[in-house]
Amino acid sequence: MGRRDIFSDVAAILHPVPQQSDPDQEDHEGFLAWREEVAHDQERTAESLRLAWDEGEQDPLIGALAAARRAKEEAEQQIRELLAYGREFVQPRPYTLGDLAAAAGMSISGVRTAYGHRDVDSVVEATGAKPREWRVPDEGEAPK
Template sequence: MREEHEKDDWDPLLSEIFAARREMRAAEERMRTLVAYGREFIKPHPYQLKQMAEATGMSISGTRSSYTVDEVAAVARRIGRQPRFRTDETG
C-alpha cells in the first residue's frame, strides 16, 4: 500500500495511520539500536538479557535476537568505537 495518494484520494484517517506506522517503526528501530548498544558496547559487562527483556517487553530470546550485525555496525559508526569482545552468549 502506498502512502502517497493522488490529491483526490487523500484520506486524513489513512494518512494518520501511515504516520503512526512510521513512528512505530522508528521506535522499534531505536529500541533495537539501544539494545545493541547495551549488549555489545558496555564494558566490562553488558546489560543482562533479563534486564533488557524487562525493559523492552520482550522475552529473553526475543531480546537476544532483536538486533543484527548491521545494527551493531551502525552503533559502532555512530559512537566511533568497536563493540566489546564477546566471550560468551549468555547473560
C-alpha cells in the same frame, strides 16, 4: 471545542487531552497549561490535515495511519539499536538479558535475537564506539 469531523477527530486521537486524576494536585496551573497546549496541538494538526486534504495530497486517516506505522518502525529500530548497545558496547560487562528484556517488554530469548550486525553497525555509526569482541552472528550464519 471545534466542529467534529474526520480532521478534528484524527487530531484528537493523535493529541489526546490529558485528564487530571486529582484536581487538588500541587501543579494545577501547569496541568491547565499542558491541556491548553494539547488543545492547540489538536487545532494545528486538524488544520494541517484539512490543508493536505484540500490540496489533494492525502486522506487524513490514511496519512495518520501511515505516519504512525513509520513511527512504530522507527521505535522498533531504536529498540534494536539500544539492545545492541546494551549487549555489545557497554564495558566491562554488558547489561543482563533479563534487565534489557524487562525494560523492552520482551522475553530474554527475544532480546537475544532482536538485533543483528546491521543494528550493531548503526550504533557504531551513531556513537563511534567500538563493540566488544563477541558479536551476534550474521543472518544465515550458523552460531559458533
